[in-house]
Structure formats: structure tokens, C-alpha cells
Amino acid sequence: MGFGRGKVILLGEHSVVHGYPAIAVGIERGVHAQAAPGNRDLLRLDPWALEIEPDPEADEPLARAFAAVLDTYAERPPLEVDARVELPAGAGLGCSAAIGVAVLDAIDGALGRSRSREELGEAALAWEEVFHGNPSGIDNTMSAVGGVAWFRRGEPLRALDANKPLHLVVGFSGVSSSTKEMVSSVRRQLEQDENRVRQTFDGIETLVRNAKLAIEAGDLIALGQLLDLNHTLLSSLMLCTTKLDAMCQAARAAGALGAKMTGAGGGGCMFALAPKREEAERLREVLGDDAFVAEVSA
Numbered sequence: 001m002g003f004g005r006g007k008v009i010l011l012g013e014h015s016v017v018h019g020y021p022a023i024a025v026g027i028e029r030g031v032h033a034q035a036a037p038g039n040r041d042l043l044r045l046d047p048w049a050l051e052i053e054p055d056p057e058a059d060e061p062l063a064r065a066f067a068a069v070l071d072t073y074a075e076r077p078p079l080e081v082d083a084r085v086e087l088p089a090g091a092g093l094g095c096s097a098a099i100g101v102a103v104l105d106a107i108d109g110a111l112g113r114s115r116s117r118e119e120l121g122e123a124a125l126a127w128e129e130v131f132h133g134n135p136s137g138i139d140n141t142m143s144a145v146g147g148v149a150w151f152r153r154g155e156p157l158r159a160l161d162a163n164k165p166l167h168l169v170v171g172f173s174g175v176s177s178s179t180k181e182m183v184s185s186v187r188r189q190l191e192q193d194e195n196r197v198r199q200t201f202d203g204i205e206t207l208v209r210n211a212k213l214a215i216e217a218g219d220l221i222a223l224g225q226l227l228d229l230n231h232t233l234l235s236s237l238m239l240c241t242t243k244l245d246a247m248c249q250a251a252r253a254a255g256a257l258g259a260k261m262t263g264a265g266g267g268g269c270m271f272a273l274a275p276k277r278e279e280a281e282r283l284r285e286v287l288g289d290d291a292f293v294a295e296v297s298a
């Protein structure tokens, strides 16, 4: 069985595309996949009931991504891959990367090929590049490796030692967004007003660096404050929506230590940091039917 996990970016999305650091965690929800030799190459995706044939020229990005992945295997029989997706798509939880990692992992299994999770994450970049032109690599790497990690583009992932478990509650705003479009919007702002956007990125970097210390020290109160500040800086880049803001406010009012949007923004997900396990359950009720608790162990 192949597996690619989902991820939550704790701090540093968007600036990470431009070479600044970010901190992300892998979550237990993700994508499971199984592959076996068949009559033709085919990718079935549930619960969406999609059947995808690989085609490098297709309009459908999944067909191009599947072709890109199959291309990385020199000799192989036709392969049928069945994948079950447990993450909302276009929601900032790294759904597309998780599918790519799970598909590669399943094909490796079917062909008796073994490689490290790091190598698997790297190979999944071929898949991820189809979905957004300029991926930082954080999604595919986190999807393969997991844990709590410090990521900077072009550098190997660095595991962080969390002093305490993190009880996160992830809420979905109900609206999907395109990572590609959100990343382009930030690039345009950077081109038009470089000073302002660089200052914002510098501010986010300071928050990321302090968050690393807070995570290592188990200072959840400080971490919560840094999440709130990162949310505000992402809002200043016009990445938040009224709904995401309202969900973050509701979570804070219900006792969250901090809350922020996560991933590309413009819709998608937010998450809240709960002080304890029991309070995570209560926050989940505040954040709607789609919300779920993600435990990140120390």
C-alpha cells in the first residue's frame, strides 16, 4: 500500500516560494494507493470516481501528472493504480502532492523498487510541477517524510524536536482555490512593490525563527501568538478571505491559543492551536462539520 500524507504549513507559506524558511507538519490524513500490473495504464481516484489515463498533452492536469510520474520508470508493465483521497482538494493541505507521493509509493511497491521517503518526495516533484508552475517543494517533501520540519527551498528538510505534542484543529472554509493563482498574485505584488513585500517576507521569517524556538521549548502560548501574527501578514498580502478570518476569530474566542490560514489561501483551510487534547474536540465543533483534529506528536 502506498501512502502520501497531508501537511499543514504552521508558518511561512508563500514566502517559502521565494527562498524564506517555513515550518510544516505532516498529518495522518492523506492518500492511500495500490498499484498492480494491468491491461493499460490507468489511475482511479476515489471518492471522486475519476478514471485517468496518462497523456502528456491533455488539458486535465491529472493526466499530465500521471504521465510525468510513469515516465520516471524505465521499464515496466502497464499499471493500474487505485488511490483513495482523504483530503479536500485545493484546500491548502497538500492534496495534490499527497496523491503524487502515494501513486509513486504504490508503483514502487508493485515493481519491487525501494527508495527512501526523502527520495520519494523528490521524485514527486515531477507530479507537483504539473499543478503549480513554481512549487517550493514543501508539499511533496512533507507528504513523503512527515513529522515537524523546517523547510527552505533547495535544502534538505530539517526535523524539529517538538517539546510537546501539538493539538491542531483544521477547518475548511468550503471554497477551493488555485495554488498557482495565489502564488502568481504574490509574485505580481513583489514585482510591483518590492520593498513592501520583502518587508512582509522578512517579518514572516522572524516569526518562523521564533516559532522554531517556541516549538523546541514547548511554549505553546508563544507559538499561538506567532500564528496570529503570521495570519495578519498573510492578510496584508491579500491571501485571506472573510470566511477564513471569521473562522480564526471564532477559534480564538473559543479558547484557541492562535489561529491562521494555511497553504495558498484565497479559500482553503485554516487551523487553530488548541491548548490540550480535550479542547481540540471543543474547537472542532466550533469550526464546522468538515473540521478535524490533527495530532502532531512530540
Ligand code: PMV
Binding pocket: 012, 013, 014, 015, 016, 017, 090, 091, 092, 093, 094, 095, 134, 135, 136, 137, 138, 139, 179, 183, 262, 263, 264, 265, 268
Ligand atoms: O495550498 P497548498 O497546499 O498548495 O500549499 C501551497 C504552499 C505555498 O507556499 C503557497 C506554495 C509552495 O509551493 O510552497
